[in-house]
Amino acid sequence: KAGVTQTPRYLIKTRGQQVTLSCSPISGHRSVSWYQQTPGQGLQFLFEYFSETQRNKGNFPGRFSGRQFSNSRSEMNVSTLELGDSALYLCASSPSRDGDSPLHFGNGTRLTVT
C-alpha cells in the first residue's frame, strides 16, 4: 500500500501570498489530520477531517483553512502568509474516526515565507 503522500515537499512563498498544500491518505483511510511544526512551538494540531467533514479545529487564525474531498484527499490553505507561517506542515491519516487506530504520517511540506 502506498503511504501518505504530501505535495509539494518544499515551497517558498512571499508574505501576503496564499498557499495550498495537498495530502493523499493511505487508500481506505477516511480520517485526515493536519499539524504544524515550528522550532519555537513544536507540533500543533491544525484540523481533522472525516468523510469530508471537519471534526476538530486547532487554535489557529481563520487564515488557515482546509477541506477534504470525496476520495479522502485533503488540502489546506493559508492565505495572507506571514513570516511566522514558515514551518513543516504534516498530515496524517487513519482508518478510524474515533482515534482508536495509529496515525500514519506523510513526510511533510516545508513552507518558507520570505
Added chain:
Amino acid sequence: KNEVEQSPQNLTAQEGEFITINCSYSVGISALHWLQQHPGGGIVSLFMLSSGKKKHGRLIATINIQEKHSSLHITASHPRDSAVYICAVSRNTGKLIFGQGTTLQVKP
C-alpha cells in the same frame, strides 16, 4: 504548564545502554502515542497505548492511567535509534496534543 510534559528534553547515550523517556499528561485521554521523528521531518508512529504495556523489538512502552504517566524504553540502544521521540495524547479523535519531544543521540 503544558498539558503533555516529556523528560528529559535531551539525552545522550552510549551504544548498548538502556534508555528511558518519560511522559506525563494532565488531561483525560483515550490513547497515548509515541512517535519517532528523524532528521528530514518524517514521523513514524511507534506505539498507541490505552493501557498496560506494548513491546516491539527493542522498544517497550508502558502507561499508567491512574498516574497519568507513560514511559518509552529502548533496550540495547544503537546509533540508528538517534531521533526525536515525541509523546502525544488524544481523546477519541485524531486531534493530538504533543509533548515538546526528547532528542536522543546514541554514540557508537
